[in-house]
Amino acid sequence: MALPAFDQTLTTLKDSFGFSTFRPLQREIVEEVLDGRDVLALLPTGGGKSLCYQLPALMLPGLTLVISPLIALMKDQVDGLLENGIKAAYLNSGLTEEESKDTWRELYRGNIKILYLSPERLLVEGMLDILEQLKLSFVAVDEAHCISSWGHDFRPEYRALKAVRARFPKVPILALTASATERVRTDIVDMLELTQAKHFVASFNRPNLSYRIVPRLSPIKQILEIIGSHKEESGIIYCLSRARTEAVALDLVSKGISAEAYHAGLTSNERNKRQERFVRDETQVMVATIAFGMGIDKPDVRFVIHHDLPKNIESYYQETGRAGRDGLPSECVMLYSSSDAAKLRTFIDQLTDENERDVSSRQLSRLLQFAEGSECRRVSLLGYFGETYKDEGGNPTRTCGACDNCLTPREEIDATELAQKMLSCVLRAQKHSGFSFGLNHIVDILMGSSVEKIKKLGHDQLSTYGAGKGHTRAEWLYYGRELVTKGLLRINYEHFNVVEVTLQGLDTLKDRTIVRLRAPLVSSALSNEKRKEQRQKLGAFEYDEDIFNKLRLWRVGVAKEKGLPAYMIFSDATLQAIAAKKPNRVNDLKGVSGIGEKKLALYGEAILEVLGE
Numbered sequence: 028m029a030l031p032a033f034d035q036t037l038t039t040l041k042d043s044f045g046f047s048t049f050r051p052l053q054r055e056i057v058e059e060v061l062d063g064r065d066v067l068a069l070l071p072t073g074g075g076k077s078l079c080y081q082l083p084a085l086m087l088p089g090l091t092l093v094i095s096p097l098i099a100l101m102k103d104q105v106d107g108l109l110e111n112g113i114k115a116a117y118l119n120s121g122l123t124e125e126e127s128k129d130t131w132r133e134l135y136r137g138n139i140k141i142l143y144l145s146p147e148r149l150l151v152e153g154m155l156d157i158l159e160q161l162k163l164s165f166v167a168v169d170e171a172h173c174i175s176s177w178g179h180d181f182r183p184e185y186r187a188l189k190a191v192r193a194r195f196p197k198v199p200i201l202a203l204t205a206s207a208t209e210r211v212r213t214d215i216v217d218m219l220e221l222t223q224a225k226h227f228v229a230s231f232n233r234p235n236l237s238y239r240i241v242p243r244l245s246p247i248k249q250i251l252e253i254i255g256s257h258k259e260e261s262g263i264i265y266c267l268s269r270a271r272t273e274a275v276a277l278d279l280v281s282k283g284i285s286a287e288a289y290h291a292g293l294t295s296n297e298r299n300k301r302q303e304r305f306v307r308d309e310t311q312v313m314v315a316t317i318a319f320g321m322g323i324d325k326p327d328v329r330f331v332i333h334h335d336l337p338k339n340i341e342s343y344y345q346e347t348g349r350a351g352r353d354g355l356p357s358e359c360v361m362l363y364s365s366s367d368a369a370k371l372r373t374f375i376d377q378l379t380d381e382n383e384r385d386v387s388s389r390q391l392s393r394l395l396q397f398a399e400g401s402e403c404r405r406v407s408l409l410g411y412f413g414e415t416y417k418d419e420g421g422n423p424t425r426t427c428g429a430c431d432n433c434l435t436p437r438e439e440i441d442a443t444e445l446a447q448k449m450l451s452c453v454l455r456a457q458k459h460s461g462f463s464f465g466l467n468h469i470v471d472i473l474m475g476s477s478v479e480k481i482k483k484l485g486h487d488q489l490s491t492y493g494a495g496k497g498h499t500r501a502e503w504l505y506y507g508r509e510l511v512t513k514g515l516l517r518i519n520y521e522h523f524n525v526v527e528v529t530l531q532g533l534d535t536l537k538d539r540t541i542v543r544l545r546a547p548l549v550s551s552a553l554s555n556e557k558r559k560e561q562r563q564k565l566g567a568f569e570y571d572e573d574i575f576n577k578l579r580l581w582r583v584g585v586a587k588e589k590g591l592p593a594y595m596i597f598s599d600a601t602l603q604a605i606a607a608k609k610p611n612r613v614n615d616l617k618g619v620s621g622i623g624e625k626k627l628a629l630y631g632e633a634i635l636e637v638l639g640e
């Protein structure tokens with residue numbers, strides 16, 4: 028009988044990190060690195076990128092260099108590794124000379140497996156000479172998109188990595204990023220000379236996140252409701268302006284919620300303090316502009332609320348992506364205001380830079396199509412990134428069963444008359460002037476608006492002028508977009524984003540075909556039944572809540588004592604797993620995800636004591 032082969036990678040995963048399974052592509056990436064080859068890894072936020080270099084770093088004989096742009100994160104990462112008994116250190120401008128010296132001493136003695144470096148440090152004179160004296164296993168480049176000027180977060184210092192590649196041609200490079208655009212990817216490959224590298228691209232689906240978009244009616248009340256269903260759980264609320272973050276935070280505090288504002292108008296010292304309080308669970312809710320997020324590694328953010336419209340779909344994906352990195356069910360809610368959307372549209376139409384207007388207009392259209400659309404949120408989000416959503420069995424599907432549109436499909440209304448009005452308005456304006464117009468202008472005509480442009484073009488003479496007064500402007504914009512989705516209208520993106528009637532639209536108009544459209548977005552409260560269904564879809568499992576809460580309380584104490592964020596002691600996922608298993612002996616804790624050898628030895632007894640109470 029052949030013995031099963033000893034699986035060193037899996038064993039190290041279990042012993043050092045306490046995980047018994049890999050997240051998608053982690054294993055493939057780790058093995059490629061162990062084989063000494065260059066790798067480009069694209070994993071979504073929460074995909075577990077850190078492990079992709081931390082694990083091989085432990086298994087290879089030399090030192091692993093990790094280049095990371097976020098100084099604040101380095102310390103967290105190193106603290107987390109030390110908690111797991113892994114020898115790690117960092118060098119950046121935040122250290123005193125004494126501390127740097129200590130680190131160098133340990134490095135020369137070969138006492139460190141993983142060294143975090145800021146890219147600026149690489150540029151320090153003589154740095155590469157010193158590194159040459161150490162035995163490098165490989166270089167991991169975290170947030171590799173920072174090297175690309177096409178990316179949203181270009182850091183010129185990252186170009187220093189070219190020198191590393193030149194100086195150490197034989198040392199493999201592992202580039203990691205959550206940024207998926209093709210252009211950025213090509214840039215990374217060019218800059219780091221990753222021509223031989225295998226590319227690993229994970230699905231960008233975040234199976235544990237739920238998406239919900241509701242009309243913004245009374246925002247504070249709506250926000251309080253969401254927070255109310257997340258007792259003592261962390262959340263982020265994104266707002267468009269600094270003033271709004273302050274106002275919302277103040278409102279929440281007055282209702283007894285522990286909330287703080289965060290925006291670029293605060294001093295960096297103050298920002299750091301607030302961020303630290305959030306990471307350490309001293310502040311429950313961060314009300315922030317988009318200045319907040321990069322550099323937040325907090326894995327147990329349970330909800331992300333958009334108080335205002337995000338900039339575009341990509342930003343929405345990144346911002347909601349900060350929820351639920353630990354894999355536990357977490358929710359993303361957008362409070363949608365169609366009048367905000369209409370205001371934004373007018374603002375964009377008035378931009379003078381043609382290129383900027385075009386890009387912004389297109390991004391807004393796609394965002395609104397997404398926000399107001401009746402398609403499954405997950406399907407349409409992934410579709411935006413060119414990915415087809417597949418169910419667990421790997422079959423393409425159009426429903427996720429966990430978003431608002433899947434759980435509470437919107438009612439359809441008879442929109443025949445509406446459609447007739449709009450389609451003929453588009454046609455008549457075109458016929459009258461000899462060219463086509465944007466949706467905003469068409470709605471102006473329908474609403475009987477008295478803006479200058481209408482008069483100048485003589486569009487107040489059209490029979491459809493003022494024919495749509497029975498609906499609001501926002502409703503007309505919405506129905507216009509729905510007609511685009513239905514294929515009766517088309518937006519000509521190549522030509523000033525004007526709307527045109529399609530052949531199908533012409534037929535509909537001629538034959539007076541019945542048109543059914545989804546009613547505009549409604550506030551969709553989920554019944555308990557539906558909520559349960561949703562949690563199951565998101566991968567929630569049963570556990571004893573009493574025990575879980577006791578364990579959390581215990582964790583707070585330990586974290587305080589050690590001066591570390593609570594999640595670094597144990598993640599919520601681990602505590603829930605313990606509360607589900609209710610072990611009687613220390614040894615039974617071994618199989619629990621997130622408990623490696625070091626943590627078992629450190630905390631095993633204490634956990635059993637808590638359970639025994």
Ligand code: ADP
Pocket residue numbers: 046047048049050053070071072073074075076077078324326352353354598620
């Ligand atoms: P990313 O950098 O890709 O956003 P992280 O490396 O921060 O993701 O990992 C996110 C969370 O997932 C962390 O809390 C980490 O401990 C956890 N994690 C990573 N890999 C696994 C795994 N194989 N099993 C369970 N949890 C994991």
Ligand code: ZN
Pocket residue numbers: 403404405406426427428429430431432433
């Ligand atoms: Zn869905």
